[in-house]
Amino acid sequence: MTVPNVLLSGVVGSTAYGLAHEGSDIDRLGMFAAPTETLHGLHRPKESHVTTAPDSTLHEAAKWCRLALGGNPTAMELAWLPAELYEVRTPLGDELIGLRTSFLSAKRVRDAYLGYATQQFRRLENRDDGSFSADTRKRTAKHARHLKRLCHQGLELYATGRLTIRLENPQEFRDFGEQVAADAAAARPVMAHYEKAFDETRTALPDQPDEAAVEAWLLRVRAHFYASAPASSDAR
Template structure:
């Protein structure tokens, strides 16, 4: 596969991994451009387990990034990469221009509220580890959204993992406490921040066209 960018994401990248945590890898690849011209389009994502690897085709990856999808967007903010190409470097360099105020708020809070619903549906007495995991994700997503809103930059590795774990355990034990946490976050994200109203779609489109040109090999 024509992998453009890949690396370790998830709890390892966040500094929240523990013994037994999965090692999740994420990447993007480019299909040969001529394959996009036929009747049947190629698969846009390849997901495997053991090891856990998710690869998105460049077109899908950039659409997810423009929507500020928290999972897909991590790929542009890694401290280290396992695969990094010139085209991948170009996308990393424009990562701040692909953010937008409303998309960050909706995507990150949307994912955090999804974790809250999972927390409410799970009995912490029967599965405390899973409940704590949902709660940690909730806390992390809110903090990431607030950092992006405030600075336009994302640091994946949390500064205070013990505090995130402690707050997560508190929410896991009493999930309704997280409601106030989410409501306050929503208020902060509604206040003026540094992010633009809309992402730079023209830059994203130009990058994707460069990818298509680079991998166009007619006659092969």
């Protein structure tokens, strides 16, 4: 897949967290700018391009901004990656990294991270305990790892206004995954712990994101990629 005007992209997912194992897929996430003139025609350009083998997702700049303003954990990673994981990094991409805290707000971060973690928790609770296949155990361990990671990273972001993508102790999360694979009920006290921690933690985040700063950046992107249509040959 070749997408023009990529502003920022890099390796995300398990590789970025430090949870990858032999045979893990390498996931890539990025952002591109649609040519500005295409936003004014009858048919708007695609807002996302997704491929598998390799696994890659590219969101148009405005869509990525909407996702990040909503606290979307997956989108948020792109602005907080360790430097060595970026594969494309343009001046406009660097500007975005520089204003990444403008996307943050307390309620949206809490709701998004705990919401995604709760989805993982429900998958674990709904696991078919009559199946002990290796595939079921593998999926269960993966869901459990990501449940704890989402809670851990979300609480850090909520409390400090910073997001650390690479986990300090990946083995802790791997061990938790195996515990839950053996007994899904092991996830319940961890989920309860983080729900209580969010309730008791004083947030460093504002009530609302700084949408004006985000809008100003997006308008700079539109101005940069604006190209006027060629004059008609019938013009007088």
